[in-house]
Amino acid sequence: MTTEDALVLIPARMASTRLPGKPLADICGAPMIVQVWRRAVEANVGKVVVAADTAEIVEAVRAAGGMAVMTRPDHPSGSDRIFEALAIADPDGAARIVVNVQGDLPTIDPEAIRAAIAPLADPAVDIATLAAEIVREEERDNPNVVKVVGTTIAPGRMRALYFTRATAPWGEGPLHHHIGLYAYRRTALARFVAMPPSPLETRERLEQLRALEAGMRIDVAVVDSVPLGVDTPADLERAREILGKNG
DSSP states (O other), X not given: OOGGGEXXXXXXXXXXXXXXTGGGOEETTEEHHHHHHHHHHHHTSSEEEEEESSHHHHHHHHHTTOEEXXXXXXXXXXXXXXXXXXXXXXXXXXXXXXEEOOTTOTXXXXXXXXXXXXXXXXXXXXXEXXXXXXXXXXXXXXXXXXXXXXEEEETTEEEEEEXXXXXXXXXXXXXXXXXXXXXXXXXXXXXXXXXXXXXXXXXXXXXXXXXXXXXXXXXXXXXXXXXXXXXXXXXXHHHHHHHHHHO
16 A cells, blocks of 8 residues: 555544534644644545535634535534535545544644554455554543453454453453544445444444444554543643644
8 A cells, every 4th residue: 555545534523512612722823633643644644635514724724734525514423424525525436445544633743643554455354453552450440541452463453352441351461442433435335334333333423333233354453552532622732732732
């Protein structure tokens, strides 16, 4: 795969119950969505486009020198938003790989974005994602920490068997915290968004289970740490501290 094969899409929406206007929150002199865009550009895996639901987000990204497109405000998920953005940003179908980087990960390591694409070098893999080993005891039983259960197929790589909010697998051994960054084959993304929500997806409230229930293969690259997702004012302050030190 070359960088011409991949398109990085960053879904961003203004509505947030815990942190209204989140994409435009200032972090070290730039809106959060611009910080995420910068990390994605630094990954150097392909063209980067923000998929926004309001003109304010589009304007902020373009003011920073980035590319952004407007999408409908009523998408049920980020996957649906990036699929619409894909048709706008790449109507000729040049990109064979679509990377979905969440718009609330301003401290994401560019190396992690590159790691997410690597499993797609195997033609048997439909979707690739990330996980990190859980090291904090309180995360093992936290339903907000999604765990991936997988079988190791190479050093630092698993084939996903299940995703759950429960503590799994049972018994001695490591648990892995799933990181919601995905790299799709374009054909896999089209298939995924065309399917209705699946029973386990609805029960666990985990979108990726739709793919597994449909028999699609998801491989997981294991990285060193979980990036900070900004959902609350406290998260925002922490992101400012991290990027302030790195800057």
